């Protein structure tokens with residue numbers, strides 16, 4: 001039987017191999033464990049195996065997990081990676097360390113206003129919709145610079161980089177093309193904001209391609225915690 005610890009080690013190994021293949025240093029690539037829909041016991045198991053970065057997609061579920069694990073797993077760094085409505089920003093501003101899916105001015109301003117003074121600034125990735133499909137969340141590349149500038153002026157937010165969910169496809173060329181576009185967009189933004197250090201892309205099925213195109217943070221769920229139940233929250 002494989003355990004969560006085994007699967008975590010396997011994910012780390014995949015990162016190391018992918019880094020080697022691209023002549024990159026594996027230390028530049030962080031592993032974010034995506035624990036959405038999974039029980040707290042799974043998070044504790046991953047934490048016991050040394051994992052510290054966890055990602056959650058749903059405000060209510062995230063809120064209860066962060067609160068329940070505060071004293072048991074005090075070193076967890078929490079990343080919010082789901083869509084966020086403006087009436088729920090307060091939870092993310094109050095409990096999370098990172099927010100990966102920012103794509104609107106209005107949300108940025110609310111998160112900044114609601115970030116408690118006692119906490120460090122909230123780390124931000126702007127989500128980019130590289131395929132341009134209207135059904136997808138994320139900002140279109142042409143509007144990226146304006147939003148980046150807004151975030152840069154807000155004192156309780158720290159812009160760290162970009163996040164994307166490329167089209168799920170078996171078409172390797174299309175996939176490569178999207179990863180390449182994201183990488184070049186990130187480099188363009190970094191030329192203006194040299195402190196940017198995060199390109200959040202790559203999931204269980206495409207982490208190798210993401211690392212090949214400069215990802216610095218892969219978000220891995222099912223490869224660590226197993227398949228999720230299909231349905232509303234999957």
Ligand SMILES: *Cc1c(COP(=O)(O)O)cnc(C)c1O
Pocket residue numbers: 034036057081082165203204205219220221222223
């Ligand atoms: C669920 C999710 C992941 C993890 O996906 P897997 O395919 O299970 O690795 C990564 N990023 C985001 C934004 C997600 O919603």
